[in-house]
Amino acid sequence: MNRTQKTVFILVGAVALVLGLTVHKVLNGHGDGTDKVAQLDAGIVLLPQARSLPDLSLTNQDGQPVVLDQLKEQWSLLFFGYTFCPDICPTTLAQLRQLKGMLPADVQGRVRMVLVSVDPNRDTPQKLKQYLGYFDASFVGLTGAQADIQTLASAVSIPYIPADTSKENYTVDHSGNLVILGPDGTQRGFIRAPLNNDKLAEQLPPLLRSEGGA
Structure with a gap:
């Protein structure tokens, strides 16, 4: 299996996961079905059960160690990307900046990117x-050992293929989905790519207000 085939295989698996979670949530969840449909239409897929993150320490953009357990007290939207990315990463970060500005003032401080x-x-x-x-400048950046990042990505079901770093100007195949972490530091779900900021700006505030945060 060549690199392209592996990429397609992994991404297809990720799509199947998202679709499976979507169907389970809509058909078997509790509460207002209209709300759930609106969330799904906005690309928000909540897990039936929260997932704990692995016990890892990464390094932030200030060179300080960050234990994943520190990602608490606020909701977090995690995007797995990289600074040399030619397209999806700058587009997604620009969308996240725009989305943050579209959120009501009372919830902007409840979520970190x-x-x-x-x-x-x-x-x-x-x-x-x-x-x-x-x-x-308020966005958080995390880097670290490749093995630790792979462990985290696998734990939250975000696929990517580590690049052949011996090649000049290499790129990294990765998913554009976002991971939703709750204020307790557990994974609550995903936001599917591509992002629809208009719909997210409507559907995220009730979620961000649902539990305590900064």
Whole structure:
């Protein structure tokens, strides 16, 4: 199986996961079905049960260690990307900046945007800080050992294929979906790519208000 075939296989598996979770949530969930349909239409897929994150420590854009358990007290939207990405990453980060500005003032402080680098070979803390500054200086960047990032990505069902770093100007195949973390630090679901900010701006506030946060 060549690299392209592997990429297609993994991404198809991710799509199947999302669709399976979607059907389960709509058919077997409790509460207002209209609300659930509206969430799904906005690309928000909530898990039937929250998932704990692995016990890992990464490094943020300021060079400080960040234990994943520290991603509490606020909701977090995790995007797995990298600073040398030619298309989906800058587009997604620009959309997240726009989405943040579209949220009501009372919920903006309840959510943090996090870029987890899938290219730690090039994405030093300094590079992450410079890159995120082009979008929103409040965004968090995380990098670390490739094995740790793979462990985290697998735990939250976000596929990517580590690049052959021996090649010049290499790219990294990765998913555009976002991971939703709750204020207790567990994974609550996904937001499917491509992002629809108009619909997300309507559907995210009730979710972000549903539990305590900063």
